[in-house]
Amino acid sequence: MSKPLVRRVTRADIAREAGTSVAVVSYVINNGPRPVAPATRERVLAAIKKTGYRPNGIARALASGTTRTYGLVVPNIANPFISSMAHALQQEAFADGRVLLLGDAGDDRERERELVNNLLHRQVDGLIYTSVDRHPWIEMIQASGTPLVMLDRVAPELQVSAIQVNEQRAAWQATRHLIEHGYREIAIICGPLEMLNTQDRISGWRQALEEAGLTPDPAWIFATDYTRQGGYDAAQRMLAGALPRALFATNEQQAFGCLRALAGHGLSVPDDLALVCFNGTVESAFNVPSLTAVRQPVISMARKAIEMLKQWDGEPERCEFDFELEIGESCGCRPVAHARKSN
Amino acid sequence: MSKPLVRRVTRADIAREAGTSVAVVSYVINNGPRPVAPATRERVLAAIKKTGYRPNGIARALASGTTRTYGLVVPNIANPFISSMAHALQQEAFADGRVLLLGDAGDDRERERELVNNLLHRQVDGLIYTSVDRHPWIEMIQASGTPLVMLDRVAPELQVSAIQVNEQRAAWQATRHLIEHGYREIAIICGPLEMLNTQDRISGWRQALEEAGLTPDPAWIFATDYTRQGGYDAAQRMLAGALPRALFATNEQQAFGCLRALAGHGLSVPDDLALVCFNGTVESAFNVPSLTAVRQPVISMARKAIEMLKQWDGEPERCEFDFELEIGESCGCRPVAHARKSN
DNA sequence: ATGAAAGCGCTAACAA
DNA sequence: TTGTTAGCGCTTTCAT
Numbered sequence: 001m002s003k004p005l006v007r008r009v010t011r012a013d014i015a016r017e018a019g020t021s022v023a024v025v026s027y028v029i030n031n032g033p034r035p036v037a038p039a040t041r042e043r044v045l046a047a048i049k050k051t052g053y054r055p056n057g058i059a060r061a062l063a064s065g066t067t068r069t070y071g072l073v074v075p076n077i078a079n080p081f082i083s084s085m086a087h088a089l090q091q092e093a094f095a096d097g098r099v100l101l102l103g104d105a106g107d108d109r110e111r112e113r114e115l116v117n118n119l120l121h122r123q124v125d126g127l128i129y130t131s132v133d134r135h136p137w138i139e140m141i142q143a144s145g146t147p148l149v150m151l152d153r154v155a156p157e158l159q160v161s162a163i164q165v166n167e168q169r170a171a172w173q174a175t176r177h178l179i180e181h182g183y184r185e186i187a188i189i190c191g192p193l194e195m196l197n198t199q200d201r202i203s204g205w206r207q208a209l210e211e212a213g214l215t216p217d218p219a220w221i222f223a224t225d226y227t228r229q230g231g232y233d234a235a236q237r238m239l240a241g242a243l244p245r246a247l248f249a250t251n252e253q254q255a256f257g258c259l260r261a262l263a264g265h266g267l268s269v270p271d272d273l274a275l276v277c278f279n280g281t282v283e284s285a286f287n288v289p290s291l292t293a294v295r296q297p298v299i300s301m302a303r304k305a306i307e308m309l310k311q312w313d314g315e316p317e318r319c320e321f322d323f324e325l326e327i328g329e330s331c332g333c334r335p336v337a338h339a340r341k342s343n
Numbered sequence: 344m345s346k347p348l349v350r351r352v353t354r355a356d357i358a359r360e361a362g363t364s365v366a367v368v369s370y371v372i373n374n375g376p377r378p379v380a381p382a383t384r385e386r387v388l389a390a391i392k393k394t395g396y397r398p399n400g401i402a403r404a405l406a407s408g409t410t411r412t413y414g415l416v417v418p419n420i421a422n423p424f425i426s427s428m429a430h431a432l433q434q435e436a437f438a439d440g441r442v443l444l445l446g447d448a449g450d451d452r453e454r455e456r457e458l459v460n461n462l463l464h465r466q467v468d469g470l471i472y473t474s475v476d477r478h479p480w481i482e483m484i485q486a487s488g489t490p491l492v493m494l495d496r497v498a499p500e501l502q503v504s505a506i507q508v509n510e511q512r513a514a515w516q517a518t519r520h521l522i523e524h525g526y527r528e529i530a531i532i533c534g535p536l537e538m539l540n541t542q543d544r545i546s547g548w549r550q551a552l553e554e555a556g557l558t559p560d561p562a563w564i565f566a567t568d569y570t571r572q573g574g575y576d577a578a579q580r581m582l583a584g585a586l587p588r589a590l591f592a593t594n595e596q597q598a599f600g601c602l603r604a605l606a607g608h609g610l611s612v613p614d615d616l617a618l619v620c621f622n623g624t625v626e627s628a629f630n631v632p633s634l635t636a637v638r639q640p641v642i643s644m645a646r647k648a649i650e651m652l653k654q655w656d657g658e659p660e661r662c663e664f665d666f667e668l669e670i671g672e673s674c675g676c677r678p679v680a681h682a683r684k685s686n
Numbered sequence: 687a688t689g690a691a692a693g694c695g696c697t698a699a700c701a702a
Numbered sequence: 703t704t705g706t707t708a709g710c711g712c713t714t715t716c717a718t
Contacts, residue, residue, distance in 0.1 A: 021705045057464035059695030102445040121400035228629045263631040263680040286571045288606040337606040364689045402711030
């Protein structure tokens with residue numbers, strides 16, 4: 001047992017100082033469950049102020065069985081869409097009187113397992129979880145009895161609560177939008193093929209093309225990481241072949257990487273290539289050109305996720321949210337803000 | 344005391360199952376502090392596997408006095424520079440066998456206080472902290488005896504450990520770079536004037552100009568929020584007056600907001616206006632045009648921060664890191680990747 | 687090598 | 703209204 005440099009003030013010190021019992025000190029701190037005489041309360045409060053006492057949250061958690069903490073595990077906090085979601089969740093958790101213990105898996109499956117494990121050990125009151133890949137550690141969590149909400153595409157047969165937008169439909173609509181512009185050669189830059197959400201997004205793209213009587217050419221599927229560099233690399237591959245007229249990038253970072261590659265080849269968006277992307281954030285709106293992007297209702301989703309943890313009864317609940325296609329300049333709907341004065 | 348839906352397996356269950364005492368179970372789990380006979384160890388491990396037992400981290404923390412947790416409080420996790428720092432810190436903390444409890448203040452001073460408070464209550468083993476403003480809650484933390492490292496500009500007279508780059512010098516160098524390009528009318532878009540780091544950055548800008556025999560025109564200081572919208576607004580104000588030839592934006596998001604505003608006026612970077620910014624991330628590198636930016640050595644700083652918490656002895660230590668000026672296209676050093684094919 | 691037992695600081699049931 | 707005390711699940715000392 002490591003001795004702290006300075007012994008901390010405990011509840012017993014306050015009781016002694018205020019000339020009362022430890023129970024009364026608790027009652028004052030917690031505003032219950034028993035009433036306390038005003039005079040006594042004053043003495044206790046005075047003692048607390050005098051000593052600078054702060055209740056030990058750990059001991060409290062042990063005795064009460066609640067940590068007033070939720071856990072959040074994300075694949076990579078450096079992804080702006082994810083950090084905006086984390087931000088919203090934190091706000092909502094806070095409104096619920098708890099803090100979020102945020103774990104960043106750094107796109108590593110093993111790290112993710114460690115984090116989930118760690119949070120479970122810490123007896124969080126609930127866990128919100130987006131997995132790095134399609135093999136989420138759900139069983140481990142369920143075995144612990146901890147309330148769980150997946151913020152992810154999860155195999156339908158799993159008995160687990162989950163919140164998501166219908167990504168297949170969102171991808172369909174994004175592609176559909178490009179088709180309505182009259183573009184017929186529409187490529188897709190997507191994530192790793194084994195991921196469920198990649199598959200959903202490809203499937204939406206494919207369906208939109210087929211419904212329009214177009215043939216989804218497998219050569220126009222460019223799988224890569226969900227990163228800027230990934231988008232850049234995929235675009236380079238694309239540029240080595242026949243150029244499509246339009247492109248659906250399945251996340252915002254890929255879209256930015258792609259834009260960079262296109263610029264390197266002297267191609268402009270949307271004139272040479274129209275672009276729509278998935279999971280846009282404020283970054284899409286401020287980019288030049290601004291990106292037409294599928295937007296998820298991050299705040300509502302965060303609210304619902306916390307709500308589900310709060311109301312937890314062990315029954316799995318799936319909740320689907322509507323998305324929105326935010327129109328920018330990259331698809332050709334609007335004139336692009338000119339980056340050059342004349343010529 | 345809230346009853347869990349399923350009673351959790353405890354160490355006593357394991358002891359019973361393995362036909363031994365609770366102490367031995369601890370010895371097995373912790374690999375000490377006492378040796379355990381191989382046969383006994385096997386029985387214990389078998390019982391653990393059979394029951395799916397996991398030690399209660401809360402109880403462990405209470406008994407051992409260490410939570411194996413560090414706290415991190417940041418002003419806004421949606422800022423890419425900050426999230427990259429958080430990411431690096433998480434990696435380092437993990438390597439140290441701990442998790443980071445990440446609190447996002449959402450740019451709110453009161454929220455920040457609550458978070459700091461909360462983390463202290465949770466008896467974190469150390470706190471890393473960047474404040475929303477110039478009034479960090481340092482006293483509160485020091486009163487608790489919790490190891491603290493500020494990742495921030497802190498008033499020199501405060502007895503507190505801190506890590507930072509010399510922002511004044513970095514701003515000087517960024518401005519100096521613009522001057523070396525031959526630009527003489529150099530404006531600055533900065534953060535709120537009352538913030539210390541804003542003052543440092545302005546001061547570096549001012550010094551570089553003066554050393555070059557130029558006059559820092561107060562009308563060319565555009566104070567705003569450290570956000571994209573802030574940068575956009577500031578640029579709009581700037582565009583309403585006489586246009587400078589170059590601009591120093593004091594963070595990356597402001598730079599992006601500014602680029603958007605410039606594009607709206609048909610101005611190009613660096614041809615019409617050269618640009619350098621502060622705290623660039625991978626986003627700067629991939630932007631079109633790529634941004635010349637001051638880069639902080641995020642990973643080394645994270646490592647040092649964790650190191651300082653680990654080695655904590657109560658003695659305040661200040662540590663200054665070197666920065667780097669990453670050359671991109673926005674300052675005019677390099678030809679810009681063409682965003683248009685011809686004309 | 688193992689077991690018994692005293693905490694860690696708190697909550698809350700029970701008694702007064 | 704207040705005090706007493708049995709846990710919460712674990713670590714670790716001290717006996718054995």
